[in-house]
Amino acid sequence: MVGSGCVSRNLLNGRQKVWGPDQINCVFRVRVAPGSPKHNFEALFPFPFSGRIYNGTTNDWGWYFWRVDFSALREPGNYHAAAHMEGVRADSYPFAVRRNVLLDETAQIAVDFFFIQRCGFEVPGWHKACHLDDANLPDGTHLDATGGWHSAGDYNKLMYENGDGGVVFALLSGYRSAPAWFDRFDRNHDGLPDLLDEANWGAQFVFRMQIPETGGLRNHVNQGPGRNWTKWSIPEMHTDNIIGTADDPVISPGEGNSPLMIGGWARLSNLLKQRGMTNDYLERAIRLWNHATKGGTQAASPQLLLSAIELHNLTGEAAYLDYARRSAEALIAQQVTGGRLRGAFGSYGELSAGALASFALAYPNDPLVEQIKQAVKEYLTFCLSTADNPFGVSKQSVGDVDRFFPPDLGNNFQLLGRAWAAGLIYQLTADARVLSYAVDQVDWVLGKNPLNLCMFEGKGSFNPPRYHHRYNMIPGHERGAVPGTIPNGFVREMGIADRPGFDLSRGGNRSPSFRTSEPWLVHNMFYLLAASALNF
Numbered sequence: 001m002v003g004s005g006c007v008s009r010n011l012l013n014g015r016q017k018v019w020g021p022d023q024i025n026c027v028f029r030v031r032v033a034p035g036s037p038k039h040n041f042e043a044l045f046p047f048p049f050s051g052r053i054y055n056g057t058t059n060d061w062g063w064y065f066w067r068v069d070f071s072a073l074r075e076p077g078n079y080h081a082a083a084h085m086e087g088v089r090a091d092s093y094p095f096a097v098r099r100n101v102l103l104d105e106t107a108q109i110a111v112d113f114f115f116i117q118r119c120g121f122e123v124p125g126w127h128k129a130c131h132l133d134d135a136n137l138p139d140g141t142h143l144d145a146t147g148g149w150h151s152a153g154d155y156n157k158l159m160y161e162n163g164d165g166g167v168v169f170a171l172l173s174g175y176r177s178a179p180a181w182f183d184r185f186d187r188n189h190d191g192l193p194d195l196l197d198e199a200n201w202g203a204q205f206v207f208r209m210q211i212p213e214t215g216g217l218r219n220h221v222n223q224g225p226g227r228n229w230t231k232w233s234i235p236e237m238h239t240d241n242i243i244g245t246a247d248d249p250v251i252s253p254g255e256g257n258s259p260l261m262i263g264g265w266a267r268l269s270n271l272l273k274q275r276g277m278t279n280d281y282l283e284r285a286i287r288l289w290n291h292a293t294k295g296g297t298q299a300a301s302p303q304l305l306l307s308a309i310e311l312h313n314l315t316g317e318a319a320y321l322d323y324a325r326r327s328a329e330a331l332i333a334q335q336v337t338g339g340r341l342r343g344a345f346g347s348y349g350e351l352s353a354g355a356l357a358s359f360a361l362a363y364p365n366d367p368l369v370e371q372i373k374q375a376v377k378e379y380l381t382f383c384l385s386t387a388d389n390p391f392g393v394s395k396q397s398v399g400d401v402d403r404f405f406p407p408d409l410g411n412n413f414q415l416l417g418r419a420w421a422a423g424l425i426y427q428l429t430a431d432a433r434v435l436s437y438a439v440d441q442v443d444w445v446l447g448k449n450p451l452n453l454c455m456f457e458g459k460g461s462f463n464p465p466r467y468h469h470r471y472n473m474i475p476g477h478e479r480g481a482v483p484g485t486i487p488n489g490f491v492r493e494m495g496i497a498d499r500p501g502f503d504l505s506r507g508g509n510r511s512p513s514f515r516t517s518e519p520w521l522v523h524n525m526f527y528l529l530a531a532s533a534l535n536f
């Protein structure tokens, strides 16, 4: 993967002047940064996809864009690019071209993000131990539900498919792709790398939330509702940390759902045992699997398919492979066969596509593999049909028409989920178009967007000025900016026009809009998955 650092930039947006599509007469230069010993590089590059972006009559983005493909540039170095056009010059932010640039620049920060989001733990430089009174069950009795991670810019702990269990699965996917690289970091010198410490932190929390009688999971730990869950304070002041007082957080009625915890527990159990740490995560995983699949009879969930692959990998028991195969068949049967969404699963289908590709990669000789290759080929055709713009960013399927941006909440996790699925499909098919599609989604998040905004805090040249995070009440952290934060992302401008909108305000209120600027574990979960599938 070349040139997709956190600093990529739409090099040629014509904000200074409007050019007609027939007036492209531009020299594009890429140079190594001043001071670098390497050579200058200058070339005229082709423009494979150019023009204005429209979506309907009133939602023209307002600029011209030209896409430049300089992937032929292979010399490692720190570059910047300049475009000259009719006497006007545009310069890019600096960017790096080298192997493993995403791994080296972002992987450990992506892990540390979760460390800083920890609940019930003193995070040096950030906050003291918090929410030590988590939490009351619906019947009012207390259950030790301390730990886990603050799920977003609020302090709830959500027990849903992309909650803490999903994060554990994603962390371990990252570890699988580059174990030696992650092994170098061990903050507390206990012999366990930070990544595994973090996975274990999340795994222990879900462990506390498992219902002894059924193997299922309890529901969300909420700082409300019914109380002032919007209370805006530093973590350790959010409740009094004393069990049995009126401000104790509450566990929602009903059951939680964390299907990827099964695979996460299974994988972690083995990694810890290899390091001499006894644990019963595998038994926990099997109990939750039995509960979630109703003894193996419910087989149409992409997450449970992913977890079944892990259980089979660990135990070798044929029942898990059989379950995985039945799940794969059920997912294939759900693929849309006609109309605008032909090739999709549901309205898009990144999870189903990623799970199917995972099955084929895990069992390359299985009779289902040919069918899966055909299905992901159709899926890819669908994906490309949604990304026919100079950025290659994929649209949303909302109602009868495609939209670039959701009206209400940014969708970085969806873009990153698509990059994850596409990365796996690339491993399976070696189709260059799917690699380009995957990288385009990641690049959009990392800065190849009309605002040149890098939505990975602490990297790139231009990050969101502020975040919608209660940590902005911590002295010294007034931006609310946790390194590694990936916020919600772009929404429709003013909630109406299908143009890229993002709250770049620098003050005047308590925090910027949650719609664009709130952190959320799910974005970082899918970032880790995407980066792992692309081998960073």
Ligand SMILES: [Ca+2]
Binding pocket: 186, 187, 188, 189, 190, 191, 192, 193, 194, 197
């Ligand atoms: Ca450690």
Ligand SMILES: [Ca+2]
Binding pocket: 133, 239, 240, 241, 242, 243, 244, 245, 246, 247, 248, 249
């Ligand atoms: Ca309390």
Ligand SMILES: [Zn+2]
Binding pocket: 118, 119, 120, 130, 131, 150, 155, 235
């Ligand atoms: Zn907390």
